Amino acid sequence: MTEVPHWAVPSSRRARPVFDILFLVRSRSSDYISAPEGSGARGPDTGMPETGMPETESLSMIVLGLETSCDETAAALVDEQRRILANVVLSQLADHRPYGGVVPEIAARAHLAHLDRLIREAMDQAGVGFDDIDGVAATGGPGLIGGVIVGVMTAKAIAMARHLPFVAVNHLEAHALTVRLTDDIAFPFLLLLASGGHCQLLMVDGVGQYRRLGTTIDDAVGEAFDKAAKLMGLGYPGGPLLERAAAGGDPTRFDLPRPMKGRPGCDFSFSGLKTAVRHRVADLPEGALHPRDRADLAASFQAAVADTLADRCHRAILAVQAESPPVRNLVIAGGVAANHTLRDRLTRVAVEHGMEFVAPPPALCTDNGAMVAWAGLEHLRLGHQAGFDFAPRPRWPLDPAAAPARGAGVKA
Amino acid sequence: MKILALDAAGAVSSVALTIDGRLAARRDYDRARGQAEILIPLIEAVLAEAGCAIDAIDRFAVGIGPGGFTGLRIAIATARGLALATGRPLIGISGFEALAHGLDPAIRRNRTVVAVIDSQRADPYLQGFDADLVPLGAPITATAGSLPALLIRHATGPAGADLVGAILVGDGIDRLRADLAGIPDLVLRPAAVDAAVIAGRAECRPLPAPLPSPLYLRPPDVTLPAGQPDADRSGQVVS
Numbered sequence: 001m002t003e004v005p006h007w008a009v010p011s012s013r014r015a016r017p018v019f020d021i022l023f024l025v026r027s028r029s030s031d032y033i034s035a036p037e038g039s040g041a042r043g044p045d046t047g048m049p050e051t052g053m054p055e056t057e058s059l060s061m062i063v064l065g066l067e068t069s070c071d072e073t074a075a076a077l078v079d080e081q082r083r084i085l086a087n088v089v090l091s092q093l094a095d096h097r098p099y100g101g102v103v104p105e106i107a108a109r110a111h112l113a114h115l116d117r118l119i120r121e122a123m124d125q126a127g128v129g130f131d132d133i134d135g136v137a138a139t140g141g142p143g144l145i146g147g148v149i150v151g152v153m154t155a156k157a158i159a160m161a162r163h164l165p166f167v168a169v170n171h172l173e174a175h176a177l178t179v180r181l182t183d184d185i186a187f188p189f190l191l192l193l194a195s196g197g198h199c200q201l202l203m204v205d206g207v208g209q210y211r212r213l214g215t216t217i218d219d220a221v222g223e224a225f226d227k228a229a230k231l232m233g234l235g236y237p238g239g240p241l242l243e244r245a246a247a248g249g250d251p252t253r254f255d256l257p258r259p260m261k262g263r264p265g266c267d268f269s270f271s272g273l274k275t276a277v278r279h280r281v282a283d284l285p286e287g288a289l290h291p292r293d294r295a296d297l298a299a300s301f302q303a304a305v306a307d308t309l310a311d312r313c314h315r316a317i318l319a320v321q322a323e324s325p326p327v328r329n330l331v332i333a334g335g336v337a338a339n340h341t342l343r344d345r346l347t348r349v350a351v352e353h354g355m356e357f358v359a360p361p362p363a364l365c366t367d368n369g370a371m372v373a374w375a376g377l378e379h380l381r382l383g384h385q386a387g388f389d390f391a392p393r394p395r396w397p398l399d400p401a402a403a404p405a406r407g408a409g410v411k412a
Numbered sequence: 413m414k415i416l417a418l419d420a421a422g423a424v425s426s427v428a429l430t431i432d433g434r435l436a437a438r439r440d441y442d443r444a445r446g447q448a449e450i451l452i453p454l455i456e457a458v459l460a461e462a463g464c465a466i467d468a469i470d471r472f473a474v475g476i477g478p479g480g481f482t483g484l485r486i487a488i489a490t491a492r493g494l495a496l497a498t499g500r501p502l503i504g505i506s507g508f509e510a511l512a513h514g515l516d517p518a519i520r521r522n523r524t525v526v527a528v529i530d531s532q533r534a535d536p537y538l539q540g541f542d543a544d545l546v547p548l549g550a551p552i553t554a555t556a557g558s559l560p561a562l563l564i565r566h567a568t569g570p571a572g573a574d575l576v577g578a579i580l581v582g583d584g585i586d587r588l589r590a591d592l593a594g595i596p597d598l599v600l601r602p603a604a605v606d607a608a609v610i611a612g613r614a615e616c617r618p619l620p621a622p623l624p625s626p627l628y629l630r631p632p633d634v635t636l637p638a639g640q641p642d643a644d645r646s647g648q649v650v651s
Binding site for chain 1: 625
C-alpha cells in the first residue's frame with residue numbers, strides 16, 4: 001500500500017509494529033488449556049499484563065474474530081498494529097477421532113457448547129472489554145453449515161447488543177490474508193491455499209479481490225494426506241501423523257505418481273496418488289505395516305505431493321510473472337502449510353524465481369480466530385461490513401468468476 | 413422487569429418482549445428456513461416497537477426445544493451472544509413447559525396436560541404435566557402404536573393423574589391422532605411454542621440459571637467405522 005490510510009495513527013503513537021503472539025493457546029483435547037505460566041496470560045482478577053494492551057488503545061482498532069466452520073472452536077482479538085492480543089483455540093479432535101473424520105452434527109454441538117466461554121476467555125486474557133472492541137467478525141462460510149451458524153449468530157448478537165459492525169468473513173480469505181497479519185505482506189501476491197477442504201492457486205490482488213489460477217479437480221491436498229495416512233494405518237488427522245511418520249523415511253524408495261506434473265495450467269489432482277498409495281500398501285506384507293516400510297511410504301508420499309505442488313506453483317509463477325505491479329511473494333496458507341517438507345520445497349521454488357516464500361507460523365496455518373479477526377479488520381478499515389440478515393454460506397468461492405471444477409464440488 | 417425471549421425450535425419462530433409481565437411487542441416468522449437471516453432483524457423490530465434499548469433488557473430467555481437442530485442452535489447461539497455481550501442473565505425454557513403454560517387455564521382446568529412436539533421423525537416427543545403443571549416425568553419419545561399405553565403409564569405416574577380427560581398441546585398432535593382415537597374426553601390443542609410464554613416463565617426463574625443448551629433428545633446421527641462398538645447409527649462423516 002502506498003497511501004497513508006485515514007485510520008493510520010501517527011508513527012510516534014504507534015506501539016511496536018511487530019508480530020507478537022501474546023496468547024496462543026491451543027489444545028489437543030476437548031478441554032482447552034489456559035496460556036502457560038510466564039506467557040503473560042492473566043486471569044480476569046489481576047492487573048493489566050505487562051505486554052498486553054497497547055498504550056495507543058484508543059487509536060488502534062481491535063476486532064474480535066470467531067471461527068467455527070470445521071472442528072476448531074476459536075475466538076481471538078487482533079489489533080490494527082498486527083498484534084494478536086489473545087487467540088484461544090479449542091480443538092474437537094478427540095470428539096471426532098473415533099469416526100475417522102469430522103462429524104458435522106458433533107462439531108455443531110461442540111461449537112455451541114463452548115464458543116461463548118472461549119470468547120470470555122480470550123477477552124480476559126487480552127484484558128479487553130466489549131467497550132474496547134471496534135468490530136465483531138465471524139467465519140460466514142464456506143464450511144460445515146451447522147458450525148458456521150453458531151459463530152455467525154453469536155457474532156451478530158454481540159455486534160447488535162454492543163452497537164458494533166459485524167463482518168462475515170470468508171474462511172478462505174482469512175487463511176489468505178494471514179500473512180498480512182504475520183509478515184505485513186503487500187498486495188499483490190501469489191497464494192497456494194492448501195487445506196483439508198481446498199487446494200487452489202490464487203492471485204490475491206487486494207482485500208476481496210482474487211483470481212483463481214488453478215484448483216483441484218478431485219481431492220483437496222489435506223484430504224489426500226488424510227486418506228493416505230488411513231491407508232498406512234496412521235489414524236486421524238492424517239496430516240501431522242503422516243509428517244511425523246515420514247521423518248527418517250526414504251522418499252525415493254516407493255515410486256509414486258506426480259499427478260498433473262508437466263501439464264499445462266495450474267490445476268491439481270490427488271485421487272490417482274491416493275490410489276497408487278493403496279496399491280503400494282497392497283504390495284507390502286499383509287497386516288500392520290513394518291515401521292520402516294511405513295516411514296518410507298510416508299516420505300515417498302510427501303515427496304510426491306511436494307513435487308506436484310512445486311510444479312503447479314512453478315506454472316503459476318510463469319503465468320503471473322509478467323504482471324504489473326510485480327508479484328514478489330509466493331504465499332502458502334491453510335492447514336497443509338504447517339507441513340515442513342512442503343514449506344521447504346516451495347521455498348526452493350520461490351527462490352528459483354527470485355521470489356520470497358512466505359508462510360504463517362504453523363499454529364496460524366490451521367484454523368484459528370486470529371485470522372478471522374484480521375480479515376474482519378482488513379474489511380472494516382475499508383468500510384465493509386455485513387448486515388444482520390447475512391445468511392451463512394456453505395459454499396463461498398473466493399473467485400466467483402472461476403469455472404466450477406466438477407469433480408471437486410465445493411472444494412473449488 | 414424487561415424480558416426479551418426468542419424461540420426458533422419449531423416451524424414458527426417468535427421473538428417477544430414483556431415488561432412487568434405484559435407483552436410489549438412481538439414478531440413471528442412462520443417458515444422453517446431462514447431463521448439465521450431474520451432473527452436479529454426481528455429482535456431489532458421488537459425492541460424498536462417497544463421503545464426499548466437492548467441495554468435496558470433485564471433478562472434474556474430462549475426456547476431450548478426439542479425441535480429442529482438448526483433452528484435451536486440459531487436461537488440459542490444468539491441468546492448466549494446477547495447475554496455475553498450485555499452481562500444480563502439468560503434463561504432456557506423447554507418447549508414442553510412453554511406449551512403447557514401457554515394453555516388457557518380455563519381450558520386445562522383439572523386436566524392432565526401432555527405437551528407433544530414434532531420430532532421431524534415418525535415419533536414425536538412428549539412430556540406430561542399434572543393439573544398444576546408440575547411435570548409428571550422426564551420428556552420421552554412416543555413410539556407409534558404404543559402411545560395410549562405409554563401416555564397412560566406416563567401420565568398416571570407418581571401424581572396419580574388420569575389420561576382420560578387430558579389435554580394434548582403442541583405441533584406433534586397430528587402424528588398421534590390415530591393412536592388417540594379410543595381415549596374419551598380428550599382435548600387437542602395444536603399449537604406452536606410462543607416466545608411470550610417463554611418470557612413469562614423466565615420471569616419467575618431463580619438466578620443464577622444454568623446456561624441454556626439445546627434439548628436434543630437424540631444423539632448425533634453417525635456411524636462408527638467397522639470394528640468399533642455402537643456402530644448402529646447411520647449418518648455421514650466428512651474427512
